[in-house]
Amino acid sequence: MSDAATTAQKSPPKVSGEKPDVGHMEEFGANFARFLMRCNAECGELAEFNMGGQQTVLMSGPAAQEAFLKTLDQKLSRAAAYQATVPVFGKGVIFDAPPDKMKIQLKIQVDALRFQKMKNYSAIISREVEDWVAGWGDEGELDFLEEFLHLTLHTATHCLLGTDFRYKLTDEFRELYHALEKGLQAIAFVDPYMQQPIFEARDKARERLQELIGAIIAERRANTDVQYEDALETFMAGTYADGSFLTDNEITGLVIATIFAGHHTSSGTATWTLTELARQKKYSSAVLQELQVLFGDGAPITFESLREIPRLEHFIEEVLRLHPPLILLMRRVIEDIDYNGTLIEAGKTVAISTYGSHRNTDYFPDPECFDPHRSSPDTLFAYIPFGGGPHKCAGNAFAMMQLKAIFAALLPRYEFELVDPDDSYQDDFSAIVLKPNGPCRLRYKRRK
Ligand code: HEM
Structure with a gap:
């Protein structure tokens, strides 16, 4: 994308069906994944629609998606598009931080999730999974949507905040976390500061969480010889360009932001993977064979043994193609942009849809068919469950x-x-993060 020239340029084509005042909000709200596919089918690579007054341009196809994902924050800002997160993550944290600080905070967050850290995290996760299945017995029935929400909250708190926090404070933490989650309902994207009980509860929860995390930080600062190898340790060690450390508020914000980024995305994908394993017998028996060879005799699940499990990996990749948890990625246009001769004006929102991209028949023939053996597209920007750039x-x-x-x-x-x-196991489009519609009931039975 280049800066817009001053000469007149065409505007993106407009999507039909706009209503007075609300624009396309109703159709978007009913099923936004389908609405975005309609926008693309009707208008092509660029499609402009109206979200209650906010003009939004959907960019579709690998070239447009690449331009979107590679354009820097100065031109396409995530901060402006995600202001609802500010009271949840905290003032001065990530999308509310000045650009130079935001860059360093994000780098520290990335450091905590580096490949080298996975050894310790994989041991924690294996232990959590073992504890979880220990009470299952020989057979039973569970709502795995709920189960995976619990499991992934446990693994996230354990990997991020350490063993002590995970086992001592989980109940209180869970309540605080839910209050923060409620503070990110759709209404928060209209105005996250309006007088609302959910927002008051959100602010109290944010305050209390900082007290709890602040107490661990103080304890750790007094015991500098202990190594924790969790994300909090990385957040506490990180420094700004002038050598100063992050404040308790900023560290708490990074913890919350990381849990939010990983929790529903992981639990939704785990639920869909289990559902598809039960439904796609043709492929799941090959995955089972692979896992039986690797782990069937009780071999430990370790960082090393998890590194290469190709059939399971392809299966999960196909799950993420059909059910990408983050359907809609958004940015606010800061400076006018020229996209191949079309002007996208400052102030508009631009968006891409992973869900639509993964159903593009040029790259994924017969797209609704579950097929973990399909060949990868020859461009990096057609398959984008984890974004890019x-x-x-x-x-x-x-x-x-x-x-x-x-x-x-x-x-x-x-x-x-x-x-x-x-x-009856379908995607639920009512929440921001895609997951199966609950309850997602499966029966389990111990193998002989
Ligand atoms: C299947 C699981 C997951 C999926 C599909 C997923 C998908 C994504 C996508 C699409 C983005 C880009 C958003 C954008 O460009 O606006 C993103 C960003 C991010 N994700 Fe994930 N995610 C997953 C799990 C996780 C987990 C487990 C964590 C942390 C433990 C995490 C941490 C992050 C962070 C920190 C960012 C922001 C990166 C930045 O701003 O530079 N994600 N994720």
Whole structure:
């Protein structure tokens, strides 16, 4: 994308069906993934629609998606598009920090999720999974949507904040976390500061969480010889250009932001993976064989043994193609932009849809068909469950390792089947992060 020339240029084509005042809000709200596919089908690479007054341009196809993902924050700002997160993450944290500070905070967050850290995290996750299945017995039925939400909150708090925090404070933490989650409902994207009980509860929860995390920080500062090897240790060690450390408020904000980025994305993907494993017998038996060879005799699930599990990896990749948890990525246009002769004016929002991109028949023939053997597209920007460019998901390695650890432990031990009719397991488009519509019931039975 280049800066817009001053000569007149054409505007992006407008999507039909706009209503007075609300624009396309109603259609968007009913099923935004389908709405975005309609926009692309009707208008092509660029499609402009109206979100209650906010003009939004959907950019579709690998070339437009690449331009979107590679354009720097100074021109396409995430901060302006994600202001609702400010009271949740905290003042001065990530999208509310000045650009130079935001860059360093993001780098520190990436450091905490680096590949080298995965050794310790994989041991923690394996232990959490073992504790979880320990009480299952020989057979039973569970709502795995709920189960994976709990499991991934436990693994996230454990990896981020350490063993003590995970086992001492989980109940209180869970309540605080839920209050913060409620503070990010759709209404927060209209005005996150309006007088609302959910926002008051959000602010109290944010304050209390900082007290709790501040207490661990103080304890750790007094015991500098202990090594914790969790994300909090990395956040506490990080420094700005002038050598100063992050404040308790900023560290708390990074913890919250990291949990938010990883929690629903991971639990939704785990639930869909288990559902598809139960539904796609044609492919899941090959995954099971692979896991039985690697882990069937009780071999430990470790960082090393999790590194290469190709059939399971391809299976999860296909799950992420059909059910990408983050459907819609957004940026606010800061300076006018010329996209191949079309002017996208400052003040508009631009968006890309992972869901639509993964159903582009040029790259994914028969797109609704689940097929983990399909060949990869010859461009990097058609398959984008983790985004791409400078802000590609920092938790990609963590997410894949966690999913592999979960299924390496579950599949060789138990067989799973759907409780409800196959076609009742569908995507739920009512939340910002895609997941199956609950309850997502499966029956399990110990393998002989
Ligand atoms: C299957 C699981 C996951 C998926 C599909 C996913 C997807 C994504 C996507 C699409 C983005 C880019 C957003 C944008 O460009 O606006 C992103 C960013 C991010 N993700 Fe993930 N994510 C997953 C799991 C995780 C986990 C487990 C963590 C942390 C433990 C995490 C941490 C982050 C962070 C910190 C960013 C922001 C990076 C930056 O701003 O530079 N994600 N994720």
